[in-house]
Amino acid sequence: MVVDVLDLARWQFGITTVYHFLMVPLTIGLSLLVAGMQTAWVRTGDRKYLAMTKFWGKLLLINFAMGVVTGIVQEFQFGMTWSAYSRFVGDVFGAPLAMEGLVAFFVESTFLGLWIFGWDRLPRKAHLACVWAFSLASIASAYFILAANSWMQHPVGVELVDGRPRLNSIWAVLTNNTVLAAFPHTIFGAFAVAAAFLVGIAAWQLWRGNADEPVWRSSVKLGTWVGVVAFTGLAITGDLQGKLMFEQQPMKMAAAEALCHTESPASFSVFAVGDVSRPDCEDVKSITVPALLSFLAHNDFSTEVKGIDDLVPMYQEKYGTNYPVDERLGELSGKPIDYVPVLPVTYWGFRLMIGFGAISAGVGLLVLWLTRGGRTPRGRWFRWLALGSIATPFLGNSFGWIFTEMGRQPFVVVPNPTGVDGVWMFTARAVSNSTPGEVLTSLVALTLVYGVLAGVEVFLIRRYVRGGVAGVLPGSDPGGPGSGDGPGSGGEPGTGDRAGSGDRAGSGDGVGSGDGAGPGAKAGSGDEADDVLSFAY
Amino acid sequence: MDTFWFCVIALLWLGYLFLEGFDFGVGMLLPVLGRDETERRVLINTIGPVWDGNEVWLLVAGGATFAAFPGWYASLFSSVYLPLVLFLLALIGRGVAFEYRGKVDSVRWRRVWDAVIVTGSWVAALGVGLLLTTNVFGLPLDAAGDRVGSPFASITLESLLGALAIAGYALVHGAVFLSLKTEGEVRERARALALRIAPFALAPLVVLLLLVQLRFGSVWTYAASIGVALAAFGAFARLALRREGQAFALMGVAVACAVVALFGALYPNVLPSTLDPAFTLTIENAASSPYTLTVMTWVAAFGTPAVLAYQGWTYWVFRKRIGTRHIPSVHVP
Numbered sequence: 001m002v003v004d005v006l007d008l009a010r011w012q013f014g015i016t017t018v019y020h021f022l023m024v025p026l027t028i029g030l031s032l033l034v035a036g037m038q039t040a041w042v043r044t045g046d047r048k049y050l051a052m053t054k055f056w057g058k059l060l061l062i063n064f065a066m067g068v069v070t071g072i073v074q075e076f077q078f079g080m081t082w083s084a085y086s087r088f089v090g091d092v093f094g095a096p097l098a099m100e101g102l103v104a105f106f107v108e109s110t111f112l113g114l115w116i117f118g119w120d121r122l123p124r125k126a127h128l129a130c131v132w133a134f135s136l137a138s139i140a141s142a143y144f145i146l147a148a149n150s151w152m153q154h155p156v157g158v159e160l161v162d163g164r165p166r167l168n169s170i171w172a173v174l175t176n177n178t179v180l181a182a183f184p185h186t187i188f189g190a191f192a193v194a195a196a197f198l199v200g201i202a203a204w205q206l207w208r209g210n211a212d213e214p215v216w217r218s219s220v221k222l223g224t225w226v227g228v229v230a231f232t233g234l235a236i237t238g239d240l241q242g243k244l245m246f247e248q249q250p251m252k253m254a255a256a257e258a259l260c261h262t263e264s265p266a267s268f269s270v271f272a273v274g275d276v277s278r279p280d281c282e283d284v285k286s287i288t289v290p291a292l293l294s295f296l297a298h299n300d301f302s303t304e305v306k307g308i309d310d311l312v313p314m315y316q317e318k319y320g321t322n323y324p325v326d327e328r329l330g331e332l333s334g335k336p337i338d339y340v341p342v343l344p345v346t347y348w349g350f351r352l353m354i355g356f357g358a359i360s361a362g363v364g365l366l367v368l369w370l371t372r373g374g375r376t377p378r379g380r381w382f383r384w385l386a387l388g389s390i391a392t393p394f395l396g397n398s399f400g401w402i403f404t405e406m407g408r409q410p411f412v413v414v415p416n417p418t419g420v421d422g423v424w425m426f427t428a429r430a431v432s433n434s435t436p437g438e439v440l441t442s443l444v445a446l447t448l449v450y451g452v453l454a455g456v457e458v459f460l461i462r463r464y465v466r467g468g469v470a471g472v473l474p475g476s477d478p479g480g481p482g483s484g485d486g487p488g489s490g491g492e493p494g495t496g497d498r499a500g501s502g503d504r505a506g507s508g509d510g511v512g513s514g515d516g517a518g519p520g521a522k523a524g525s526g527d528e529a530d531d532v533l534s535f536a537y
Numbered sequence: 538m539d540t541f542w543f544c545v546i547a548l549l550w551l552g553y554l555f556l557e558g559f560d561f562g563v564g565m566l567l568p569v570l571g572r573d574e575t576e577r578r579v580l581i582n583t584i585g586p587v588w589d590g591n592e593v594w595l596l597v598a599g600g601a602t603f604a605a606f607p608g609w610y611a612s613l614f615s616s617v618y619l620p621l622v623l624f625l626l627a628l629i630g631r632g633v634a635f636e637y638r639g640k641v642d643s644v645r646w647r648r649v650w651d652a653v654i655v656t657g658s659w660v661a662a663l664g665v666g667l668l669l670t671t672n673v674f675g676l677p678l679d680a681a682g683d684r685v686g687s688p689f690a691s692i693t694l695e696s697l698l699g700a701l702a703i704a705g706y707a708l709v710h711g712a713v714f715l716s717l718k719t720e721g722e723v724r725e726r727a728r729a730l731a732l733r734i735a736p737f738a739l740a741p742l743v744v745l746l747l748l749v750q751l752r753f754g755s756v757w758t759y760a761a762s763i764g765v766a767l768a769a770f771g772a773f774a775r776l777a778l779r780r781e782g783q784a785f786a787l788m789g790v791a792v793a794c795a796v797v798a799l800f801g802a803l804y805p806n807v808l809p810s811t812l813d814p815a816f817t818l819t820i821e822n823a824a825s826s827p828y829t830l831t832v833m834t835w836v837a838a839f840g841t842p843a844v845l846a847y848q849g850w851t852y853w854v855f856r857k858r859i860g861t862r863h864i865p866s867v868h869v870p
Binding site (some may be wrong): 070087092106110161166168170294310464 | 606
């Protein structure tokens with residue numbers, strides 16, 4: 001069997017990118033929520049918010065580290081495995097990448113370090129500013145990298161010089177309507193991930209009757225409402241994005257629906273039984289909603305939506321029927337170009353994205369309702385519901401990206417129907433002139449290392465989740481400082497009272513140590529440094 | 538404008554070598570200078586708040602090369618593929634290790650991550666040296682800018698010497714940094730070690746610069762190479778007199794001069810072809826359009842001073858020396 005560099009390089013890019021993007025949305029969403037928690041603590045002085053900041057902040061750090069190191073690979077692999085692509089688009093594509101580094105990554109990494117180690121060395125407000133700085137920078141980095149990706153989906157702001165796109169308006173690239181839709185969609189997706197993370201873990205803590213109940217109840221509430229807003233935002237921005245895609249990449253959207261023939265009005269397929277890949281798509285039994293697709297595409301229930309069979313000849317006419325004869329294309333040299341993405345992937349990817357997103361928001365609301373008024377379901381099912389729901393938005397995000405990136409094949413730079421002629425590139429032409437052995441080696445090595453690290457991250461997150469607030473806030477152990485001041489220390493009302501007001505109320509004997517350790521920022525004596533370093537390393 | 542961006546990229550590499558140089562060194566010296574767990578935590582805590590920010594200099598050097606000289610970015614990284622993969626794996630490993638080693642209170646757990654830190658720091662330091670030296674001496678590139686021949690074309694005597702040169706520099710730089718940032722026994726040990734190993738560890742760098750000088754040199758790279766020698770000697774002398782801060786600054790001057798010499802020898806090429814000078818990538822044929830470079834110049838003009846300011850501020854916030862007395866007992870779930 002001949003393994004070609006193109007397939008290996010695509011698998012490598014897919015694996016490393018999907019993996020990286022498991023960490024990224026959690027980092028983005030959670031860092032802003034942690035910034036919010038810390039703000040609440042600084043403003044109210046309520047120890048509950050400090051506990052939330054420290055607990056969720058610690059999980060954020062564990063995740064952040066993995067996002068950072070896997071991001072290094074992303075910065076380099078365009079040149080490593082996609083050197084022909086890098087040469088072709090470098091005049092345009094490199095700029096947002098460099099801006100991301102200069103404007104966002106520096107801020108992110110520097111202020112993260114200051115935040116981790118600065119609990120007692122910075123004034124409280126300056127320390128709070130650090131968490132805002134790095135969380136906003138993580139959002140800025142999302143903007144730049146999405147601008148770069150959106151340019152691949154919809155190239156704008158360029159002219160064609162010597163067969164290569166040349167940037168003539170950075171403004172057009174940064175305000176590409178594709179990125180203006182993709183950016184909020186991605187950010188809402190990040191909040192959906194963070195929200196489910198909060199809801200799932202906090203609900204589990206309630207279920208097992210962990211101390212610090214108010215911490216978990218507040219987390220569930222925060223997570224649910226953020227999740228609901230995020231899902232609403234996802235639906236709205238997703239709809240906007242879809243409408244753009246019908247114009248910019250009609251083939252992708254036809255593939256999302258596995259829509260073989262042009263329909264007018266077109267119905268939306270909710271679910272299909274059977275194989276959606278061509279040429280069997282005649283046999284697929286699909287549950288459909290009449291005319292909905294027309295509405296999704298054009299805000300009108302009667303308009304026509306182009307099907308794959310009609311789009312293919314249009315693409316062939318514009319971009320050719322066969323690949324050029326070129327030894328660098330390997331097996332594809334001179335072969336007909338397949339303009340249809342892998343339909344099962346696009347069709348199911350699209351549905352799984354929406355489905356998992358909806359499940360995630362639904363479970364959040366369900367959990368909020370189940371825990372209303374201080375209730376906590378005690379059945380084992382609740383535990384599985386809570387923990388299982390954490391995975392859903394991660395899956396939704398991954399399927400969404402797999403759909404959008406696979407849906408633009410065979411192009412790496414998709415032609416812009418209203419843009420400059422000639423600014424597009426086939427994926428097959430983008431790959432480096434490497435040997436299969438090189439790419440196979442790196443593919444195996446990176447996959448193995450990423451696999452091991454995924455295990456380590458999950459192990460650590462589990463451990464710190466189990467440790468609860470006591471694990472990250474020395475002195476707040478159940479039975480420690482709190483047991484002295486809480487009325488009925490064993491029962492739940494007691495723990496609740498403690499975490500809620502222990503910080504201020506407890507000037508008595510038992511509470512002293514707990515109080516000093518927590519809001520270290522205000523005192524800053526020698527002992528405090530210890531707790532700071534223990535938050536760090 | 539092309540020349541300006543060539544200088545910017547050299548400057549980014551300088552920032553990277555100077556900053557990450559010492560955190561590589563700290564990682565490489567972890568088992569040597571950290572005799573027990575508390576001391577190892579002292580060492581790691583000296584770079585804890587800053588190593589990530591230091592590493593971004595590499596990312597930005599990569600990104601800026603992509604933006605300003607796409608041809609350079611594409612040819613270099615695709616040609617030095619396997620060593621680069623190893624280098625990236627090393628960076629991944631040590632980054633994760635710094636963050637995760639203290640998260641579980643177990644001797645075995647820490648021992649594993651310590652091994653990753655040490656190996657990762659060595660491999661990464663050697664890797665940077667190999668990459669930079671290969672870049673100066675060139676690669677067998679064809680007319681399209683693709684490497685001809687073996688995946689190991691980048692492994693030559695010169696590039697191996699370059700790997701040792703940067704690793705040796707990182708070793709000394711790390712020891713000087715530790716003598717500046719720690720107190721007590723660790724500080725003394727770091728200082729003594731720096732003085733003891735400096736003549737051997739810096740020798741490959743001197744040989745490398747000599748080689749570069751003979752092959753590509755001009756008057757001003759000659760001056761820069763002399764500068765490296767003088768600054769390194771000065772650092773040694775100041776350290777011997779316990780002026781650690783001055784020694785550290787002089788190590789910075791030395792690496793700055795080394796970068797000037799290496800990039801000066803490269804200029805006006807960005808990546809020479811060893812097959813045919815006609816295939817060599819130059820600042821002209823590898824550069825982006827003037828418009829793109831202008832855009833990037835504006836971004837850099839506003840971005841760089843800000844970066845220098847807040848990174849500088851970080852070092853100011855964490856300016857205090859760290860000693861074993863600052864290390865708390867472990868508190869993890």
